[in-house]
Amino acid sequence: MSDFEAGISPLFTESExxxxxxxxxxxxxxxxxxQELVLICVLKGSFIFAADxxxxxxxxxxxxxxxxxxxxxxxxxxxxxxxxLDLAHPIEGRHVLIVExxxxxxxxxxxxxxxxRARGPKSLKICALLHKPARMQRAVDIDYLGFTIDDVFVVxxxxxxxxxHRNLPYIGVLTATP
Numbered sequence: 001m002s003d004f005e006a007g008i009s010p011l012f013t014e015s016e017x018x019x020x021x022x023x024x025x026x027x028x029x030x031x032x033x034x035q036e037l038v039l040i041c042v043l044k045g046s047f048i049f050a051a052d053x054x055x056x057x058x059x060x061x062x063x064x065x066x067x068x069x070x071x072x073x074x075x076x077x078x079x080x081x082x083x084x085l086d087l088a089h090p091i092e093g094r095h096v097l098i099v100e101x102x103x104x105x106x107x108x109x110x111x112x113x114x115x116x117r118a119r120g121p122k123s124l125k126i127c128a129l130l131h132k133p134a135r136m137q138r139a140v141d142i143d144y145l146g147f148t149i150d151d152v153f154v155v156x157x158x159x160x161x162x163x164x165h166r167n168l169p170y171i172g173v174l175t176a177t178p
Contacts, residue, residue: 007176025056045101
């Protein structure tokens with residue numbers, strides 16, 4: 001383990017993540033068979049997950065990016081959602097799948113879902129890599145889920161702490177902060 005990985009305990013291996021993303025891609029492809037899909041990648045944390053998932057979905061699709069921030073450099077959500085980047089194209093009348101890295105309190109995703117529903121998509125569903133039910137403050141329906149985790153702070157595979165560790169190929173528990 002490198003110094004870069006000090007203080008991180010592996011939770012899901014690169015292989016475990018890959019297998020789960022492959023399964024999610026298969027299920028999503030079946031659910032939307034014969035239709036075009038718009039994936040909305042919630043930045044920054046879900047960009048790696050969204051890229052891997054998009055390659056495993058066997059449908060015509062468009063990828064949009066929506067930037068939100070609620071953590072800053074903290075290890076818990078502030079509860080205040082800031083939009084940092086809006087969609088480039090309309091989603092009205094389209095099948096939309098929000099791709100999120102982690103559903104923690106549910107506040108960010110609840111806010112984002114409301115914002116996107118107001119834009120008139122034909123359907124709006126959620127795919128989350130991780131769900132942390134112990135911290136839920138607002139219920140969110142997750143249609144496609146990678147893994148459920150305990151109340152731990154995780155990094156890697158796009159998830160960060162103060163903009164660090166996104167590039168780890170696995171997901172690990174942050175046990176010590178630098």
